[in-house]
Amino acid sequence: MQKRKIMEKIHWLGAVDWDRRLFDSLIPLPDGTTYNAYLIEGSEKTALLDTVDPPMAEVLTAQLDNVPKIDFVVSHHAEQDHSGTIPQVLERFPQAKVVATPKAKGMLMDILKIPENAFVTVQDGETLSLGDKTLEFIHTPWVHWPETMVTYLQEDKILFSCDFFGSHIATSDLFVTDQGRVHEAAKRYFAEIMMPFRNIIAKNMEKLNGYDIQMIAPSHGQIYDRPSWIMDAYQDWVAGDPHNLVVLPFVSMHGSTRKMVDHLTAALVERGIRVELFNLAVTDIGKLAMALVDAATIVVGVPTVLAGPHPLAAYAALLANALKPKVRFLSIIGSYGWGGKTVETLAGMIPNLKVEVIDPVLCKGLPAEADFASLDRLADSIAQKHKENGFR
Numbered sequence: 001m002q003k004r005k006i007m008e009k010i011h012w013l014g015a016v017d018w019d020r021r022l023f024d025s026l027i028p029l030p031d032g033t034t035y036n037a038y039l040i041e042g043s044e045k046t047a048l049l050d051t052v053d054p055p056m057a058e059v060l061t062a063q064l065d066n067v068p069k070i071d072f073v074v075s076h077h078a079e080q081d082h083s084g085t086i087p088q089v090l091e092r093f094p095q096a097k098v099v100a101t102p103k104a105k106g107m108l109m110d111i112l113k114i115p116e117n118a119f120v121t122v123q124d125g126e127t128l129s130l131g132d133k134t135l136e137f138i139h140t141p142w143v144h145w146p147e148t149m150v151t152y153l154q155e156d157k158i159l160f161s162c163d164f165f166g167s168h169i170a171t172s173d174l175f176v177t178d179q180g181r182v183h184e185a186a187k188r189y190f191a192e193i194m195m196p197f198r199n200i201i202a203k204n205m206e207k208l209n210g211y212d213i214q215m216i217a218p219s220h221g222q223i224y225d226r227p228s229w230i231m232d233a234y235q236d237w238v239a240g241d242p243h244n245l246v247v248l249p250f251v252s253m254h255g256s257t258r259k260m261v262d263h264l265t266a267a268l269v270e271r272g273i274r275v276e277l278f279n280l281a282v283t284d285i286g287k288l289a290m291a292l293v294d295a296a297t298i299v300v301g302v303p304t305v306l307a308g309p310h311p312l313a314a315y316a317a318l319l320a321n322a323l324k325p326k327v328r329f330l331s332i333i334g335s336y337g338w339g340g341k342t343v344e345t346l347a348g349m350i351p352n353l354k355v356e357v358i359d360p361v362l363c364k365g366l367p368a369e370a371d372f373a374s375l376d377r378l379a380d381s382i383a384q385k386h387k388e389n390g391f392r
């Protein structure tokens, strides 16, 4: 694809990665992704904002064939999917300077071995004139690495946000056309990448409140030409109350834990609570992460294996601990054969979750009447907690 015009002297460059199905060797990409770079041609200087993932370098360099000069390569984020083609761009335009935060400079030198004399570092709020266009750099640390920043193009009121507000969707659309689809993809992206940093992201959101933002151009996904809805959605995801929702990741080898899960689900629904089930043997972990954005309670369904939790449940616990959702309550249910330390081991894997633990329900083999009664009591406790906290 050739470069595409956003408005006069501002173009999208980059690559649509229709085939990619896994990111960071971890995150499922059901819809592929894009790596967006942007070209801003001022009356005196030209800037390229970010680049593309190295396997797609040739797509970008071909788009640069008709670009007569680049004076600055703005690197918002040192991760290779945006910075990885900077060395090739510098080969083509050796006089270009890489504009980055002081922290990003060090990281780009480490990661890509870009020489120190190629850099110009910028402080928070510093501006760079391209003649009739002015770039203002806003440091936004931990979105989602420590060195990240965004660029505000003052004259056109465009925020080039890099990973902030990004979404993984491969499409030929330059702008958001299907808001529902992008909302889901952006929420998935937030859950997987941004949620662990939601407190500092809330502060960065406050910082952006001072700007008149007419358009947000992220480095993954489509451009928001009506950006208020995605900023409102982020506000809710970072700072809104949890919802009246139980997320129930579970695994069951022979069906006993599954019977407990199904009973608890029905009991919660009867009590007016929404439930999302994730069978860890088959689930897309991105869907689980997305559900955790809103969950008030997590209940893990886990059989005992080799004296501890089934490894898939341990993996889910590790993931939830790393993602640090705003969940408030947690419980564990599951079946065992003769004994083990399932609850203790699993509980020890989630120190980051600031949760109140509600009494677990374990049963030997298949659940019996007394176990179902215990699950009903667990549903009562969860309903009571959600009501007391006003979760809706």
Ligand SMILES: Cc1cc2nc3c(=O)[nH]c(=O)nc-3n(C[C@H](O)[C@H](O)[C@H](O)COP(=O)(O)O)c2cc1C
Pocket: 251, 252, 253, 254, 255, 256, 257, 258, 302, 303, 304, 305, 306, 307, 308, 335, 336, 337, 338, 339, 340, 364, 365, 366
């Ligand atoms: C590979 C394997 C290892 C197991 N290890 C233990 C164990 O260490 N302690 C225990 O109490 N039960 C152990 N069990 C038995 C299961 O926990 C028990 O069968 C349970 O009811 C299975 O629940 P499920 O039907 O939900 O898979 C093990 C089962 C399997 C298949």
